[in-house]
Amino acid sequence: MPAPYEIFVLVKQVPDQGSKAGLNPDGTIDRARAKRMLNPFDRYALQAALNVKKTYGGRVTAISMGPPPAVEVLLETLEHGVDRGVLLSDKRLAASDTLATAYALYKTIIWAGHYDVIFCGLQTTDGDTAQVGPQLAERLGLPQITYCQDFRIAADQVYADRIIEGGYQKIISQMPLLITVANSYHRLEYKSFHGSWKVQQLLRNTEEQNKYIQSVDLDVIGADEQRCGLKGSPTIVAATEKVGEIGGNCSMHEGHSAEELVGEVVQSTNLQEFLAI
Amino acid sequence: MTEEDKTANPVRGEVLIVAEQILGELQHITLELLGAGTYLAGKLGSKLSCIVLGHSLGDIPQKLVACGADTVYVADHPELNTYRTLPYRRVVCNLLDSMDTPAHICLLGSTTTGRDLAPRIAAHFETGLTADCTELDIGSYEHKSKLDPTKVGLYEGCLYAIRPAFGESLKARILGPWKNPQMATTRPGQMTPLKPDPNRPGRIISIPVNIMTEDNRLIIAETLREIGKGVKLQEADVIVSGGYGLGSKDAFQLMYNLAACFANSAVGATRKVVDQSWIPYEHQIGQTGKTVRPKVYIACGISGAIQHRVGMANSGLIIAINKDVDAAIFKFAHHGIVGDVFQVVPEMIRQLEAVKQEKEVQTVVSAH
């Protein structure tokens, strides 16, 4: 599969951590009440996808599963230079755990067509499991590189650095494959002028928007609804409990001159006991 | 299954731990998992087993028995020398498939290996997996929700997988009693290992390794481990750590200058600055670096990412200097200084030097 490549990137809309999302009684998130944003970890995956396109040529498809407002994150990826978006939205997907999510995304990917490489974020800030990527790779029967910190492609092989405890692994993999991108990968570049302009046009014209963003449901992708949502999820949140922040109660020192701030800390702690005398 | 069967406590499958070794070195997380597994197996009335994969494993299987395993499955093969997703997945799934009574629970570490492998095993068996647990327990669970009638019922001997959620502000108890093995990964440093007992009895069983060509689509060219022993981070009373907020390699001199104020100190760093080559790897603190517990930890220009936090959160006194009042580090530091490191740190050095001189004068005076 020589370049140009078909590049897929998976992005999720998550509740903004700044605005504390409420929880439903069953422990799932009340997405309606929360402010929404692109999962911060997916920004690195997006940059990786765009870098492949820039360096080797190809087309980037961003895929997301979520309620209809998730189209916002797909539009955001278009502003950065993504070519096509696919949104999987269906009420029957509610309360999916990672296994059910990976199944639904797997069916979406098969529907979306040929791919050479799939990028995922390391993890989400709401699910926070880092499981969906590898579970998806299992369904698709692909090799995977998780915690990928950097990579290049040569002769249709991927050469990657993977983070491990106390060091790195240098990996060589055939394509197609799935890569989860570490948060030490290159930062997401600014939106392109052309991309932003295009999205402005799309926002005014639904018909035009549908050319760039395909909306699908379980019937379109041919997914088995028994394997989706609550029914397809082998785990359940049985209970949640509020915990105090570990450490907690940080005494904040701010607003004065450095001299005063430091003075407060030096005087109110046991720092002096450890001085070299 | 009738109602009776469900509660009748049938013969329970084993609790299986997937051991982790890097370049032949058994990882501490495995000992922690054996500690947790011993507790779970005891409560369930089942056995604790452990699978270890690698090549020329030396006395690792014996160590695993000494640390709690009733049975150790050894998969020894040159191709298993270094961890790779597909071959490891193949061998572990084959083992689980071959068991007469399916394993009840399967546990891995929330390490870069465990978090890579566990989801693949779970997806293969279509079973539940809870990531990054801080507590594990066994208990019963009654599922009442009629949304899915096939799941309603009372379940005994369920794995309670307890993990932080929403930036650690909530603790969630997650269950998946409908399918075995019930799976979880545990965060390093959370479970307590047993004291090794070389006289513990246990079986060591060699298991077949059938790697397929398709498992070799990905190869490891090299494994680079850069943890040095030279920097005495673990013994220091005071650690001065620098992060990306320092802006440059040269700015690390400021860290050394502050550290020099203290009698027994060392300089630490985040992974991000190590990746920039501002400071060598042996200074790195965190999940993929060292775990430290100094009396004082001074974090300069560090955001407080969870991977850094797990390596230093147990320090006696944490002082954080960061110019962003919303930085995560202020959520768990004891003292937070909101300010620019380039103003705050030189000022701290100045004041500490002043205190030192005062004390020196006092010592000289009292010596007379």
Ligand SMILES: Cc1cc2nc3c(=O)[nH]c(=O)nc-3n(C[C@H](O)[C@H](O)[C@H](O)COP(=O)(O)OP(=O)(O)OC[C@H]3O[C@@H](n4cnc5c(N)ncnc54)[C@H](O)[C@@H]3O)c2cc1C
């Ligand atoms: C698998 C994996 C393993 C990892 N393992 C580790 C690990 O072992 N250890 C580790 O540390 N990280 C690890 N990381 C990386 C971790 O997620 C973070 O990316 C990293 O800790 C961030 O480093 P930082 O705080 O130095 O940088 P940043 O997150 O960029 O934070 C810099 C901070 O400096 C502040 N700042 C900027 N300028 C100034 C100034 N002039 N004065 C004061 N403050 C300033 C900013 O407000 C910011 O909060 C790992 C990541 C992965 C994916």
Ligand SMILES: Nc1ncnc2c1ncn2[C@@H]1O[C@H](COP(=O)(O)O)[C@@H](O)[C@H]1O
């Ligand atoms: N609903 C979703 N839609 C698209 N991608 C997803 C979704 N959930 C998870 N992912 C992808 O899987 C990664 C890991 O997610 P998680 O396992 O939830 O931590 C994310 O960074 C995304 O790339």
